[in-house]
Amino acid sequence: xxxxxxxxxxxxxxxxxxxxxxxxxxxxxxxxxxxxxxxxxxxxxxxxxxxxxxxxxxxxxxxxxxxxxxxxxxxxxxxxxxxxxxxxxxxxxxxxxxxxxxxxxxxxxxxxxxxxxxxxxxxxxxxxxxxxx
Amino acid sequence: xxxxxxxxxxxxxxxxxxxxxxxxxxxxxxxxxxxxxxxxxxxxxxxxxxxxxxxxxxxxxxxxx
Numbered sequence: 645x646x647x648x649x650x651x652x653x654x655x656x657x658x659x660x661x662x663x664x665x666x667x668x669x670x671x672x673x674x675x676x677x678x679x680x681x682x683x684x685x686x687x688x689x690x691x692x693x694x695x696x697x698x699x700x701x702x703x704x705x706x707x708x709x710x711x712x713x714x715x716x717x718x719x720x721x722x723x724x725x726x727x728x729x730x731x732x733x734x735x736x737x738x739x740x741x742x743x744x745x746x747x748x749x750x751x752x753x754x755x756x757x758x759x760x761x762x763x764x765x766x767x768x769x770x771x772x773x774x775x776x777x
Numbered sequence: 778x779x780x781x782x783x784x785x786x787x788x789x790x791x792x793x794x795x796x797x798x799x800x801x802x803x804x805x806x807x808x809x810x811x812x813x814x815x816x817x818x819x820x821x822x823x824x825x826x827x828x829x830x831x832x833x834x835x836x837x838x839x840x841x842x
Contacts, residue, residue: 656780663787667794673817674790677824681783684827691834698838716840723839727832 649693653686660685676738687730717762721755728752782827786820793817 660682667675698719705715728751735744793816800809836842 656783660783663783663790667787667790670794670797671790671813671816674786674793674820677820678783678786678790681786681824681827684824684831685780685783688827688831688834691831691838695838719839720841723835723841726839727835730831 649689653689657682657686676734679737680734683730683734714762717758721758724751724754724758728754782823786823789816789820 660678664675664679664682667678702715702719706712728747732744732747732751735741735747793813796812796816797809800806800812
């Protein structure tokens with residue numbers, strides 16, 4: 645993520661916003677699509693930037709014997725949160741608060757479903773340390 | 778990820794709105810409706826491709842699959 649990238653991102657974002665506003669009066673639907681396209685381009689761009697960091701973290705987590713699967717679940721949960729947040733934000737931009745709430749709720753439910761097994765074996769781990777009364 | 782996609786979408790949007798005005802003024806409302814729909818479909822296809830790329834890269838980065 646070089647210094648120049650932040651200026652590029654700012655530039656792309658501002659141009660996208662201006663184009664969206666320009667279209668809003670005549671064609672509100674196309675304006676929404678312009679803002680979604682800008683959002684997606686910026687998102688994909690920063691995902692490509694963060695990929696090596698994630699691989700490095702995965703390497704570090706893999707080296708520690710216990711925490712490999714914990715970290716992979718954390719990674720998955722982050723991905724789900726990002727997607728749910730993105731979709732909910734698009735719906736909010738379109739003025740559909742109700743749909744946005746449902747998407748966020750769905751994301752939370754999926755994340756909860758993924759972390760329950762983790763919780764279970766963490767509790768077992770703790771119970772091992774406690775003296776058997 | 779081509780930035781010019783944004784400009785393409787905006788250009789289509791402006792073109793459709795101008796065309797719409799011209800057609801409505803010249804009395805052909807149904808043609809105006811058709812061009813509006815055509816523009817919307819084209820832009821939707823482009824955005825859907827973009828979103829599928831986004832989901833693919835998210836799956837790749839967070840190895841969701």
